[in-house]
Structure formats: structure tokens, C-alpha cells
Amino acid sequence: MKNIKNIIWANLVLVALLISSCSDSSDRIQESQIDASTPILSDLDIWLRSNFVSPYNIEISYLWGASNTDIARFLYPVREDNVQRWSETIKRAWIDPYNELGGKDFIAKITPRQIVYSGGFNFNPNSPTITLGIAEAGTRITFFNLDFLDYSDENSIRRPLQTLHHEYAHILNQKFPFTDDFGLITPADYTAQWFNLSAQNALDMGFITPYASSQEGEDFVEIIATMLTNSRVNFEAIIDNASPSGQAIIREKLGIVLAYFQENFGIDLYELQELSYQALLDSLD
Amino acid sequence: MKKIINYIFSLLTLTLVLNSCEVDRTEEIFDDSPTVRIEKEISELRTLLLSQTQGFSGVYFPNDDVVGGINFHMNFTENLRVKITSDFKNTTDLTDTRYDIVTGTTSAELVFTTGSRHITDLVQDGAAGFNTFFGSNSFQYAGEENGVITFKDIRSDGVFVISPSGFTNFDIESVASADITYANRQAFTDVDCATASVYDNLVMEINSGGETINYILNYDPNNIFFDAETTNADGVSSRQSLGAAFTLIGGEQAISISPALEVGDNSFKDFILDSSIPEVQYVATANGATARIFQTSLSAPTGEDILELPGLTYFYDTADGTNALLSPCFQEQVLDQINTNLDNRFGPGTLRFAFFAVFLDFDGNCTNLAVWLQDGGGNNFRANYCHLANIQDNTLFLDYQGPFAGPNDAFFEADVQPLIDFFGGAQGLLYTNEGSFRGSINSYTNAAGAFTSLDNQSLRAYGLFF
Structure with a gap:
């Protein structure tokens, strides 16, 4: 009995010591350090909120933030006066056509949540190439060289729209992967040295563009991007420029791409092409 | 009793152990997070x-x-x-x-x-x-x-x-x-290429504690940059990179350099234009010591470096950027002139000068001056021109023989004539070894060298050797 008392007494002292020794003199939780104040909004900011954030939950990030881009590269922010026109162009040539054919919430449901604008070119080190755009984890698309767009030149606007359709197709692929048979058509011809291929060589090998030969995922989305930024006649003419074997390969790949859109989204890609290409033309001066 | 003593001893030990873990969490270097x-x-x-x-x-x-x-x-x-x-x-x-x-x-x-x-x-x-x-x-x-x-x-x-x-x-x-x-x-x-010479150099003269130190300043106007070279009493030369800024200090014209030039205990950073004399001279003072930047004529080097060429392929690529040793007149009268020729013939920006290589040969065969031109798509077009190389009196002579027989060689000859003329000048070229290659965009460990035309001493090429 005496031992039990001693044990109880000892344990009480032990608990008291533990509690006192664990006392912490660190600060109490203080006011949050997160800046939740309303930022200063320009007219442009208000317009972007009305046209992208509210309807589609897409942030157009045009104000420079080092975390948005690779600090090792010499990149810079877009000029303010180039923001609204490009935003209107992508709404017209990307959001509206997809929503018209895929349903009014198509883009709101499957979309990059942030679109980043950058003014200058993104030159790739040790390579004679530039990066036109980047899609990251299906949540963000970054556009480069927006300060150099010429709205009197169809090709100048086609390139970044091609980038947009290219990157968005990657996001669609992340939600609905394409079938393995696509990669089995030209598995041996994919190359990291894609930039050494001329456009004609790429076509003859069964790739719609040289970059399509870099890997099967790029091959798939390059077909979509090329389609959506050209008229059907022009697109057919591009394919017809390939050698007979190249044409056959591209058409086989195209069949898989068309089926992918029909089966996963109920969208006829040729209809989408008509709408998006017309929007490209409408965005020009 | 023994058990109680053991308990007390254990508790004391435990107390010591626990207290030894106590940390003074309030001790911080900064007052705030x-x-x-x-x-x-x-x-x-x-x-x-x-x-x-x-x-x-x-x-x-x-x-x-x-x-x-x-x-x-x-x-x-x-x-x-x-x-x-x-x-x-x-x-x-x-x-x-x-x-x-x-x-x-x-x-x-x-x-x-x-x-x-x-x-x-x-x-x-x-x-x-x-x-x-x-x-x-x-x-x-x-x-x-x-x-x-x-x-x-x-x-x-x-x-x-x-x-x-x-x-x-x-x-x-x-x-x-x-x-x-x-x-x-x-x-x-502003340089008058008709009369200028790369040996009319900017110099910085520092008088400090009875000692005089001279720097030769090669100025790169594209990068607003001085390459400062000095030689000590033992004949050992050293270089220092100095960024320059043409600014106003107290309303007076000035050149600020960065980093400041440290000489002994003195630091020279801001050089004010001395308006009391007709010559252009910028002066900085520190603790009674003075540093002056002014123009002077230097004697041409002996040219004996040509006997110690670090390689037989001499190369310059515009993609590597410029260097103060590539003279403004070489840029203007040779490289820019080639681009002007190309613009006039093919339309603005259709073709640009990209890089050149001189494949030196002292065995009686052609020394090939190969020139690469580039179109907007990044495609290169190479043209080749034969010279016979000969060294006399520490001077390199490249006697131009004509274009090679390739499809581009004769086709581009008139466009790249300024470069052919530079290397093929009748009075030859004076060569100097210039350490390792340093361009404003890329630098390499390859040995670098400079060729100065003795026909027009305002023209100096800078490149590297393979």
C-alpha cells in the first residue's frame, strides 16, 4: 500500500514537472501575416475580372511576378497596352468556340486557372529555339513575346493562338488521355533534335510540324493546334504538301485525334476549326 | 526506505534531465519575425x-x-x-x-x-x-x-x-x-574611322603617393564598358573590367565606374570632366591622389605574338557578343557594312552576317576565310575565300586569290568584300595574343587574339582560336 502511495506521489510530481518543463514561452498566435487587403485595381484589372475571373475563374496574370517565370532567363513583363487586345483575342478564338460546341461551361470546367503574359522572347539556352508558351500541370499557361504581336499579320496572331490551342490540348489530354495506338504509328521517329528538321522533312515523315516530331504528346496536340489556326482548306493543303507516305501517316493520326474529340467531348473538330479560324480572322485589323 | 531513496533519486535525476531540455525561446537575434x-x-x-x-x-x-x-x-x-x-x-x-x-x-x-x-x-x-x-x-x-x-x-x-x-x-x-x-x-x-587608330588609346593615369600607374582603357561602346590593362614593373600585365556610366554629378559631365578602382588606400569612382582645358579629360581625386582618363597615342605593339599563334583556326561569332578589343570601326566599316550590303541586295533583314572563320595555312595552300550568313529562319549560308598566308617582319600578309568554287562563294563575294579587304590588306595585319576569349554574351577558355589592319589602323578584329 505504501509503495502504491509512493508511486502515485512520484507520478504526480513527474506529471507536474513534465507540464512545467514543457511550458512554451513562444508568442501567442498573432494577426495573420497574409495580406488580404484589396489591391489597387486599374480599369484593366476590373475589365479582366469581369471578363475572365467571374465567368471562367481564369486569372490573367500580366503583372510581373518572379515566381511566374524562370528567373534564370531574361524575361520581362508585357506592356500594359498589349494586355486587353490579346485577352479579347483568346476569348474570341479559344473560349467562345469551345463553349459554343462543348457547352457554355466547357472552358469553366476544364481550363488553366491562370494565364501568364510575358512581353519578351523566351530564348532557350544552347539551342537555336525559343519557347512560345508553357503549360504547367494543367493549371497555368504562359505566353511569351506578346509585345511583338502584329494584328495586321495573320501569321503573327496565328503563332500565339497555335500555342494556346497546343497548350490547351495538353490540358485536355491530362483530363482525358488519348489512346496508346497514336504513339504506335511513328514510335521510332520521335527525336529531341526536332529543330533540325525542316517543315517539309517533318511532313514527309508524317509530322504536321517539326515540333510534332519531338514526342507523341506534342505530335497529338500539334495536329489540333494546326487545325484550329488554319482554315480546313489550308489544313488540307498542308497535309497535301507531304510525301504520299507522310500524308497517309498524318491522316491516320488525324483520325485518332478526330475520334478523341468526338468520343470525349462530343465535339466535331472540323466545326471547332471553322469557328476558331474565323475568330482568328476577326481579331485582325 | 531504500525504495523511497531510489524514488527520490530518480525524481531528482528526471528533474535535472527535463530541466536540461528547457530552451530559452525568447532569446532572438531580431526583435521581429x-x-x-x-x-x-x-x-x-x-x-x-x-x-x-x-x-x-x-x-x-x-x-x-x-x-x-x-x-x-x-x-x-x-x-x-x-x-x-x-x-x-x-x-x-x-x-x-x-x-x-x-x-x-x-x-x-x-x-x-x-x-x-x-x-x-x-x-x-x-x-x-x-x-x-x-x-x-x-x-x-x-x-x-x-x-x-x-x-x-x-x-x-x-x-x-x-x-x-x-x-x-x-x-x-x-x-x-x-x-x-x-x-x-x-x-x-564618336570616332572618325578615316583618321582614327586603335593605338590612339584612352588611358587612365593614377598618381598616388608619388607613384604613377597607367591603365590602357579599351572602351566597348556597345556595352559602355572599359577593359583596363596595366603592366607592372616586372612586365606582368593584368586586366580589370570596369563598367562605365556617363552621368551628371553636380551638374557636371562625369564618368562613374563600377566597381570603383582601388589603388592602395584610395578609391576612384567618379571622374568629372575637366572643363578648364580644351582636351577631353576626366579627373577623380581621393585623399590628394588623382586619376585621369584621357586620350593619348601609344606605340603599336611589336607584332611578335604572330610567332606564337595559339591555333590555326581563328573564329568570331556575333552570337558571343562584343569585346572592347573589337574596334568600333571594325564593327561599323566591316560587320555593319556587310549587313548593309545584304540589306541592299536582298531586302532588310533577309540575311545577316553571323560568323567567320579563318583557317590559316602556312604551307602554301589556301588560307580559307569562311563567312557564314544567316537568314531569318536561322539557316546558315557559307561562303569561302582563298588567301595565301605569309609572315614577314612580324606582320601577317593574306594575299587574296579569289572565291572558292562553291555555289555561295562567288555569289556572296561582293557582299562580304569588307571582310575580305580587311584580312587581305596590302600592308598586312598586326597580331596580338589577348588571353582567353571574353565576349559580352559568352566567354570561353579558348585563346583569343586581335588582328589590326595596318592599311587602316582603326580596324581591329577580335576572336578566338580553335
Whole structure:
């Protein structure tokens, strides 16, 4: 009995010591350090909120933030006066056509949540190439060289729209992967040295563009991007420029791409092409 | 009893152990947490920037290793807009763009959040290819002292120092000031290629404590940059890179160098134009010692380096950038002239000079001057020209024989004639070894060398050897 008392007494002292020794003199939780104040909004900011954030939950990030881009590269922010026109162009040539054919919430449901604008070119080190755009984890698309767009030149606007359709197709692929048979058509011809291929060589090998030969995922989305930024006649003419074997390969790949859109989204890609290409033309001066 | 003693002993031991773990958590180096400190810095910087209704003026040295400094004038407003002008180019009109002061990695950061060409031209200039002045649009706040605010640029180790402008009308006086400093810089580099010589050199003479040290200053106007070379009493030469900025100090024309030149205990940074003499001379003083920058004629080198050529393939690529040893007249009369010829013949920008190689041969075969031209798609076109090489009296003679028989050789001959003429000059070329290759964009361990035309001593090529 005496031992039990001693044990109880000892344990009480032990608990008291533990509690006192664990006392912490660190600060109490203080006011949050997160800046939740309303930022200063320009007219442009208000317009972007009305046209992208509210309807589609897409942030157009045009104000420079080092975390948005690779600090090792010499990149810079877009000029303010180039923001609204490009935003209107992508709404017209990307959001509206997809929503018209895929349903009014198509883009709101499957979309990059942030679109980043950058003014200058993104030159790739040790390579004679530039990066036109980047899609990251299906949540963000970054556009480069927006300060150099010429709205009197169809090709100048086609390139970044091609980038947009290219990157968005990657996001669609992340939600609905394409079938393995696509990669089995030209598995041996994919190359990291894609930039050494001329456009004609790429076509003859069964790739719609040289970059399509870099890997099967790029091959798939390059077909979509090329389609959506050209008229059907022009697109057919591009394919017809390939050698007979190249044409056959591209058409086989195209069949898989068309089926992918029909089966996963109920969208006829040729209809989408008509709408998006017309929007490209409408965005020009 | 023994058990009780054991218990007490155990408890005492436990108490000691637990107490030994106690940490004085209140002992901190700083009074505030990092977040609070940065918040205070942000608030302090915002107050400083908004304290001057007539804005700030200052010099930004983006990277002392390769480029010089640019004068900036900035006026910040509460609604996060900033008016900016600079003297990087002759387009000195004010831009009105946005800025923000944000939480950086270790301190407050001033970020120019939308594109002002005064800032962005330094980051990446030109759509024709990668060309940078190593600038940034994000600057870490490093502190303020006597109204002088210092920022640092992490990527290129640049320094941007501003102080109150002292203007009474920022919009007018800032542009006028930028126009003046731009014009001063241009005047400094004006060269009459018909009469100039690369041996009419800028020098810096330092008189300190009865000792005189001379630096030969090779100036690269594209990068506003001095390559300073000095030779000690033992004949050992050394080089130092000095960024330059043509600025106004107390209303007087001045050249600021970065980093400051340290000689003994003296530091020379700001050189003021001496307006009391007709010659152009900039003077800096420190503790009674003086440093002067002025123009003088130097004797030409002996040329004996030609006997120690580090290789037989001499190469220069515009993609590697420029060097102060590539003379402004070589740039203007040879490389730029080739581009002008190409523009006139094929249309502006259709073809550009890209790089050349001289495959030296002293065995009686052709020394091939190969020239590569590039179209807008990055495709290269090579043309080849045969010279017979011969060394006499430490001078290299390349006797031009004509184009090779390839399809491009004769086709481009007239376009690249300035380069053919440079290497094939009747009076030959004087060669100097120049250490390892250093370009404003790329540097390599390859040995570098410079060829000066003895027909026109304002023409000097700089390249590397394979």
C-alpha cells in the first residue's frame, strides 16, 4: 500500500514537472501575416475580372511576378497596352468556340486557372529555339513575346493562338488521355533534335510540324493546334504538301485525334476549326 | 526506505534531465519575425519612394563584369504607377507604367510590374535574337542612407542607386537630363574611322603617393564598358573590367565606374570632366591622389605574338557578343557594312552576317576565310575565300586569290568584300595574343587574339582560336 502511495506521489510530481518543463514561452498566435487587403485595381484589372475571373475563374496574370517565370532567363513583363487586345483575342478564338460546341461551361470546367503574359522572347539556352508558351500541370499557361504581336499579320496572331490551342490540348489530354495506338504509328521517329528538321522533312515523315516530331504528346496536340489556326482548306493543303507516305501517316493520326474529340467531348473538330479560324480572322485589323 | 531513496533519486535525476531540455525561446537575434521585418521594409521603402514629389535620379549598373551603367530618372506615385526615363537609347520619352513593392526572398523588392521599354530593353533587347544588357525588373531593397536608396539585382549581381532628383519639374527636366547624358556618351565614342587608330588609346593615369600607374582603357561602346590593362614593373600585365556610366554629378559631365578602382588606400569612382582645358579629360581625386582618363597615342605593339599563334583556326561569332578589343570601326566599316550590303541586295533583314572563320595555312595552300550568313529562319549560308598566308617582319600578309568554287562563294563575294579587304590588306595585319576569349554574351577558355589592319589602323578584329 505504501509503495502504491509512493508511486502515485512520484507520478504526480513527474506529471507536474513534465507540464512545467514543457511550458512554451513562444508568442501567442498573432494577426495573420497574409495580406488580404484589396489591391489597387486599374480599369484593366476590373475589365479582366469581369471578363475572365467571374465567368471562367481564369486569372490573367500580366503583372510581373518572379515566381511566374524562370528567373534564370531574361524575361520581362508585357506592356500594359498589349494586355486587353490579346485577352479579347483568346476569348474570341479559344473560349467562345469551345463553349459554343462543348457547352457554355466547357472552358469553366476544364481550363488553366491562370494565364501568364510575358512581353519578351523566351530564348532557350544552347539551342537555336525559343519557347512560345508553357503549360504547367494543367493549371497555368504562359505566353511569351506578346509585345511583338502584329494584328495586321495573320501569321503573327496565328503563332500565339497555335500555342494556346497546343497548350490547351495538353490540358485536355491530362483530363482525358488519348489512346496508346497514336504513339504506335511513328514510335521510332520521335527525336529531341526536332529543330533540325525542316517543315517539309517533318511532313514527309508524317509530322504536321517539326515540333510534332519531338514526342507523341506534342505530335497529338500539334495536329489540333494546326487545325484550329488554319482554315480546313489550308489544313488540307498542308497535309497535301507531304510525301504520299507522310500524308497517309498524318491522316491516320488525324483520325485518332478526330475520334478523341468526338468520343470525349462530343465535339466535331472540323466545326471547332471553322469557328476558331474565323475568330482568328476577326481579331485582325 | 531504500525504495523511497531510489524514488527520490530518480525524481531528482528526471528533474535535472527535463530541466536540461528547457530552451530559452525568447532569446532572438531580431526583435521581429522575418515577415514583420520585411513588412516594415516594404512600408519604409514605400514611404521613401513617395517622399519625393519630383522623383529620383540614379545609375543602374546591371553587371560589372560585362556592361556599364545607365542613368535613370523615376517618379513614383501612390497608385502604383511610375514615370521612367533613361539614357540607354535616344528614345528618352517618359513611360508611365506600374510598379509594386512586394515581399522578396530576404527583403522588400521593388518590381516594375508592367513593361517600360527603359527597363525591358536592358533585360532583352531586340527581336532578332538574344541580346541582353543583363538588366532586371526586380530589385531587392538594400537600404537607405542620407536619402540615397540602394537596390540590388540578384540575378546579375547588379546595383541600382537612386537619390532625390532635385528637379523642379520632373517631366521636363528628367527627359532633358537623359538627353544630355545620352549625347555625352555618344560624343565620347564618336570616332572618325578615316583618321582614327586603335593605338590612339584612352588611358587612365593614377598618381598616388608619388607613384604613377597607367591603365590602357579599351572602351566597348556597345556595352559602355572599359577593359583596363596595366603592366607592372616586372612586365606582368593584368586586366580589370570596369563598367562605365556617363552621368551628371553636380551638374557636371562625369564618368562613374563600377566597381570603383582601388589603388592602395584610395578609391576612384567618379571622374568629372575637366572643363578648364580644351582636351577631353576626366579627373577623380581621393585623399590628394588623382586619376585621369584621357586620350593619348601609344606605340603599336611589336607584332611578335604572330610567332606564337595559339591555333590555326581563328573564329568570331556575333552570337558571343562584343569585346572592347573589337574596334568600333571594325564593327561599323566591316560587320555593319556587310549587313548593309545584304540589306541592299536582298531586302532588310533577309540575311545577316553571323560568323567567320579563318583557317590559316602556312604551307602554301589556301588560307580559307569562311563567312557564314544567316537568314531569318536561322539557316546558315557559307561562303569561302582563298588567301595565301605569309609572315614577314612580324606582320601577317593574306594575299587574296579569289572565291572558292562553291555555289555561295562567288555569289556572296561582293557582299562580304569588307571582310575580305580587311584580312587581305596590302600592308598586312598586326597580331596580338589577348588571353582567353571574353565576349559580352559568352566567354570561353579558348585563346583569343586581335588582328589590326595596318592599311587602316582603326580596324581591329577580335576572336578566338580553335
